[in-house]
Amino acid sequence: MSRLSIRNVAKTFPGVRRGVPPTQALQPISLDVADNDFITVLGPSGCGKSTLLRLVAGLETPTAGDILLDGTPIAGAGADRGVVFQSYTLFPWLTVRQNICFGLREKGMPAAGQREISERFIGQVGLRGFEEHYPKQLSGGMQQRVAIARALANDPKILLLDEPFGALDNQTRVLMQELLLGIWEQAQKTVMFVTHDIDEAIFMANRVVVMSARPGRIKAEVAADFPHPRHYTIKTSPEFMALKAQLTEEIRVEAMAADH
Amino acid sequence: MKLLVPVTRESRILLGVAFFMAFVGLWSLLTWSGAVPKHFLASPWQTLLSGWDLFANQKFGFDVGMTVWRVVGGFLLAAVIAVPLGIAMGTYKPIEAFFEPFVSFARYLPASAFIPLLILWVGIGEAQKLTVIFIGCFFQLTLMIAMIVAGTRRDLVEAAYTLGCRDSGVIRRVVLPGAAPDIAEALRQVLGLGWTYIIVAELIGASSGIGHMITDSQALMATDHIIAGIVVIGLVGLLSDVLFKKVNQHLFSWSLQR
Numbered sequence: 001m002s003r004l005s006i007r008n009v010a011k012t013f014p015g016v017r018r019g020v021p022p023t024q025a026l027q028p029i030s031l032d033v034a035d036n037d038f039i040t041v042l043g044p045s046g047c048g049k050s051t052l053l054r055l056v057a058g059l060e061t062p063t064a065g066d067i068l069l070d071g072t073p074i075a076g077a078g079a080d081r082g083v084v085f086q087s088y089t090l091f092p093w094l095t096v097r098q099n100i101c102f103g104l105r106e107k108g109m110p111a112a113g114q115r116e117i118s119e120r121f122i123g124q125v126g127l128r129g130f131e132e133h134y135p136k137q138l139s140g141g142m143q144q145r146v147a148i149a150r151a152l153a154n155d156p157k158i159l160l161l162d163e164p165f166g167a168l169d170n171q172t173r174v175l176m177q178e179l180l181l182g183i184w185e186q187a188q189k190t191v192m193f194v195t196h197d198i199d200e201a202i203f204m205a206n207r208v209v210v211m212s213a214r215p216g217r218i219k220a221e222v223a224a225d226f227p228h229p230r231h232y233t234i235k236t237s238p239e240f241m242a243l244k245a246q247l248t249e250e251i252r253v254e255a256m257a258a259d260h
Numbered sequence: 261m262k263l264l265v266p267v268t269r270e271s272r273i274l275l276g277v278a279f280f281m282a283f284v285g286l287w288s289l290l291t292w293s294g295a296v297p298k299h300f301l302a303s304p305w306q307t308l309l310s311g312w313d314l315f316a317n318q319k320f321g322f323d324v325g326m327t328v329w330r331v332v333g334g335f336l337l338a339a340v341i342a343v344p345l346g347i348a349m350g351t352y353k354p355i356e357a358f359f360e361p362f363v364s365f366a367r368y369l370p371a372s373a374f375i376p377l378l379i380l381w382v383g384i385g386e387a388q389k390l391t392v393i394f395i396g397c398f399f400q401l402t403l404m405i406a407m408i409v410a411g412t413r414r415d416l417v418e419a420a421y422t423l424g425c426r427d428s429g430v431i432r433r434v435v436l437p438g439a440a441p442d443i444a445e446a447l448r449q450v451l452g453l454g455w456t457y458i459i460v461a462e463l464i465g466a467s468s469g470i471g472h473m474i475t476d477s478q479a480l481m482a483t484d485h486i487i488a489g490i491v492v493i494g495l496v497g498l499l500s501d502v503l504f505k506k507v508n509q510h511l512f513s514w515s516l517q518r
Contacts, residue, residue: 077422089415154423
């Protein structure tokens, strides 16, 4: 059964000033994501992949088309779709634990329940001992781990990630990829992950959706069926390299198109 | 000295005290050498004695108390209305469009120019003093708070929506805590502004307060009392500022640099 169903969704942004023509960010796009699937959306910068994610999150309204979650059209943002942003969006006045409990408290969950759930996710993202720290006391990688825990604590139907590791250094980024994949392998969640990093797109996904230059459309869908649990060493396997070469070519054409 | 490099706590205190000493030194030099006549400018020692005399024999403590109560009262009245209004203006753009042009205009009306008018309207009692402080603080504060709230981080607001918040939850759990340290800082600055207005209000038509004592002393050519009064205003202002800052630091430790 498809959990998320995107049907002919298009988005055009109005011109910011009078006389500036509107920007077509997305051509009509259709995409289905199955329950417990992990898809990555790969595209050159400015292709509208973040717009697509923000539409699903309900932070933007589509100009045309429908977005269905479990068969119900979405209306605005909601706790059933957890989002991890590229920028660090932890609430700076709350501790790690309070950040993770933010959504639970909004639901009115009793303190004991909040504590139990936050304990579980603090353990899962490896932040035991940092429960009472404030965001500014954490490194970028740790902040993003809290952001993932905060989104997951709400038990959303789908987890949306918008280049969550984009601002991290390469070593941290690889560790974070393994961490997130580990969580997904255990918890089985439906995940939509937006990135411009080809390695990341293949390593994380069951299926890579390649987008064209703006106005974005889906150019190709490629299965990345490497066995789970995945280890970072698969990145050097011939199959991985072949897929990477194929996607590099696809993206290169689009990046060049975007440049002209 | 290097650009933007902080100094140690010890040298900071040392430097701060050094300037005070230099200032008092120059003051002493001018008065004791006889370069400036005594009845124009009293010496530091004379000022200190007069200050003691004021508190000990002339019930100056009561005047200081009256002045403090007027500033705090007028300031609190302004804050009680300005804080919610500023928050509403910062979060809801139509409300801002409605009030902002008028408030921006009213901000430039000098509060002290209202004093003659206010004496006509509400007399020379406490209401007049409170209203001057209110006018002086209210518009300034409203605009500052509206601007602070409008600067709320969009990404945090979006994060809150995706975590299940509705508009009221976003205001309560994101906008308010995020803006609180800057609002507290704005309150501190505007309280300082209140101090500059109160003396003007008390110079005209008052029967108590620091400003009233200064006007009386002027008639008697008692420059030592005037200077003592000014110093007391400075000290009380500094004290309230330091207290405010301490409370802010305690409440909003998360927003300070590590």
